[in-house]
Amino acid sequence: SIVEVADAPEDLVSRAPIVTVMGHVDHGKTSLLDYIRKENVIGGESGGITQHIGAYGVTLENGQRMAFLDTPGHEAFTAMRARGAQVTDIAIIVVAADDDIMPQTKEAISHAQAAGVPIVFAINKVDKPTANPEKIKDGLAQMNLLVEDWGGKIQSQDISAKTGLGIKELLEKVLLEAELLELTANPNKMASGTVVEAFLDKGRGYVSTVLVQAGTLKIGDYVLAGTCSGKIKAMQDERGNLLKEVGPSRPISILGLDGAPQAGDKFNVLEDEREARLIATKRSQLLREQSVRTQRH
Numbered sequence: 001s002i003v004e005v006a007d008a009p010e011d012l013v014s015r016a017p018i019v020t021v022m023g024h025v026d027h028g029k030t031s032l033l034d035y036i037r038k039e040n041v042i043g044g045e046s047g048g049i050t051q052h053i054g055a056y057g058v059t060l061e062n063g064q065r066m067a068f069l070d071t072p073g074h075e076a077f078t079a080m081r082a083r084g085a086q087v088t089d090i091a092i093i094v095v096a097a098d099d100d101i102m103p104q105t106k107e108a109i110s111h112a113q114a115a116g117v118p119i120v121f122a123i124n125k126v127d128k129p130t131a132n133p134e135k136i137k138d139g140l141a142q143m144n145l146l147v148e149d150w151g152g153k154i155q156s157q158d159i160s161a162k163t164g165l166g167i168k169e170l171l172e173k174v175l176l177e178a179e180l181l182e183l184t185a186n187p188n189k190m191a192s193g194t195v196v197e198a199f200l201d202k203g204r205g206y207v208s209t210v211l212v213q214a215g216t217l218k219i220g221d222y223v224l225a226g227t228c229s230g231k232i233k234a235m236q237d238e239r240g241n242l243l244k245e246v247g248p249s250r251p252i253s254i255l256g257l258d259g260a261p262q263a264g265d266k267f268n269v270l271e272d273e274r275e276a277r278l279i280a281t282k283r284s285q286l287l288r289e290q291s292v293r294t295q296r297h
């Protein structure tokens with residue numbers, strides 16, 4: 001069964017922050033995520049990011065790590081939250097400096113606030129002649145969101161996702177914010193975490209990207225994820241490396257589940273393969289019964 005035991009303080013070690021990028025359409029979320037992914041030369045890591053697995057990890061020059069959910073937009077964030085998943089530690093909210101604070105910017109802000117997730121503003125497209133970052137900061141101030149250069153506490157950074165200007169500084173500010181959160185996890189137990197995405201691959205079968213949030217995930221572990229279960233046959237990171245063990249705050253693709261769980265489903269490792277299968281079957285049954293009931297009413 002799934003047992004949650006309180007961690008002993010001596011088992012807790014610091015872990016990397018998990019970051020989500022949100023903001024209004026066309027303000028540059030994808031461009032920012034792409035830039036960070038490509039420039040992962042940042043920490044001189046050998047081998048670039050070759051696989052799109054829905055999340056990726058980067059190492060900064062100072063050796064600190066951070067993980068990005070590679071699904072821009074708050075749809076993913078809200079879908080996960082709707083399933084009770086809390087995977088984000090910090091939200092970067094991208095606002096284009098040649099535009100206004102738009103409806104989806106406001107939505108992203110309220111989503112982050114509702115989840116109690118600190119915000120770092122990335123004021124983007126400052127390479128454009130029409131960019132006016134001060135106007136954006138003024139707009140934020142009018143929403144009672146005072147950024148640091150305006151005497152407030154919220155971090156913001158002028159960036160260009162096109163030229164890369166300010167992105168290093170942005171990531172440093174995210175790390176500073178992360179330090180205040182004192183994020184920790186216990187790697188010395190069976191893994192648990194959240195599903196980021198899953199699909200059926202023609203050659204490999206079901207591939208699920210999961211984010212390990214506690215414990216260490218290992219080859220051969222019996223996993224229960226939503227209505228799916230299975231024994232882990234292989235694990236691959238965003239650089240295509242095959243791994244045997246994965247600790248907290250690391251996104252990883254796993255092979256071996258008997259289906260595709262949904263984004264936001266929790267996953268757990270169980271001692272017993274049969275028990276994992278039993279719970280998964282029970283959950284599918286419950287879901288089927290529920291949908292039959294809603295169809296009748």
Ligand code: GDP
Nearest residue numbers: 024025026027028029030031124125160161162
């Ligand atoms: P998303 O919808 O928020 O993911 O926005 P995209 O990343 O797709 O960007 C929307 C458009 O703005 C694209 O044409 C990008 O090339 C452009 N864009 C994004 N960031 C910048 C930037 O910093 N400077 C300039 N000049 N254009 C940008």
